[in-house]
Amino acid sequence: MSEQFVHDPEYKVEVRNLTKNFGELKVLNDISFNIKKGEFICVVGPTGCGKTTFLNLLTRIIQPSAGDLYIDGEPADPTKHNLAFVFQEPSAIPWKTVEENLRFGLEIKKLPEDEIKSRVENIIRLLGLEEFRNSYPHQLSMSTAQRVIIGRGFAMSPDLLLMDEPYSQMDIKLRFYLEDEVIRLWKELGSTVVFITHNIEEATYLAERILILSNKPTTIKEEVHVDLPHPRDVTSPDFIKIRKYVTDQIKWW
């Protein structure tokens, strides 16, 4: 399985033969794909297909059984590369203010103070968080707290930003609003984003490319390119056609 890995400079992130077993249980089976710099990818799949395991492997919270993930041709390493993760659960640090939360990851990376300052100010400006700067997370509404977390991810200027169903607990209005917000930040900052969701409409609305996962043991069943300009119209025929196609692919086992 260990054929020599050759880095292709066209890609920012290269995933090769990623496999994960928990004892007998094969969760991920030989997943390979590439992501270009600045690409926005959505990963969809049925519930329980190992999406979270997949993400945890990408962020190195757990180690793969075989295969690897390369960033700029090097095996990914959270201490060297900038990985950022927006979790499904609220993950703002409760004892830090909004500003301190935005600074946290940058301070761990030991960036110079003026760099931290300018990045944090930029995010505060982009997300309109000025009036919440000194508030603590529990004083914020849920959507504002989630915006802080998303901002915190983008503030890292990540090589790879991973988002694990960040909007699954929100009502539809908030979701639309935050989806646009994410697209705006992504365009502004040019980050590379992998967005995991079980909501096909959301995937079609956001992604440049959709990876469809299969049931366990999980592989990539298909890639779908979405060549529609942002912001997308969820009622346009092209949009509906793609959404229907992806839905059909997920239904078919």
Next chain:
Amino acid sequence: MGSAPETKKLTQEQRIAMVQEKKRRTQRLYLTLSIIGILVFLLIWEIASDAGFVNSRYLAAPSTIFKLFITKLTDPNPDGAVLGVNILASLQVSLTGFFLAIIVGIPLGLLMGWYGGFESFVRPIFELVRPIPPVSWIPLTIVWLGIGLPAKAFIVFFSAFVPCVINAYTGIKQTSPVLINFAKTCGASNFTIFWKVGIPSSLTMVFAGVRVALGNAWATLVAAEMLAASSGLGYMILMGRQFARPDLILLGIVVIGIIGVTFTAILGRVENRVLGWKK
């Protein structure tokens, strides 16, 4: 949005201020009620003594205790030390024990809760020592340390040490896994996560532990001063028993109570400082 109600226009700061003002008002009300409660209690006590419901040989009236308090400020009789000396002696014992317990207990609990290897190493000994009542160390302490300050402080230390360890341990064990994972994806080392995520999130529990420790430290004081002493509040109480002076005993109890409340209040202040984000 033009006809939005007035509340919508408040900024975040104003909204917080409003909530806090409300909170302060409730607090003032509760404080008044507490003071009234104490006064009513004292009044009933005073009336019961003055009217002769209770024999003054068994229970002194609050006014008698207050008079004795004034006398004891300057008069070393009958126990051999003025009140100030007694208080200082007791403070020295309890605070030495209490701070030692904090300095040793909290780091021990934190390390035990975070590092599995360290936990396996220390936990069995700790579990063995934990259920032993602090007072049962007294005879051994006399053999080891004699009857001076170290011996008494050691007894107090034991009573305050256990809650410090247990709460620090439990507190850091409860660190949210999401926050740990988040710090990991930032590239933080295990020690950095321990320092920047584990410890801050354990602080609520740690403070609860310190509160219990403070109570225990005060409670064991009398026992520690029974070891042998020539001054101290516990000693004064003991002498009161020997001279059959309920007023002296009660004065000792009341002073211990008041100092205990003062410390709890100071601790509350510190806690508000450190955990101010919860407000």
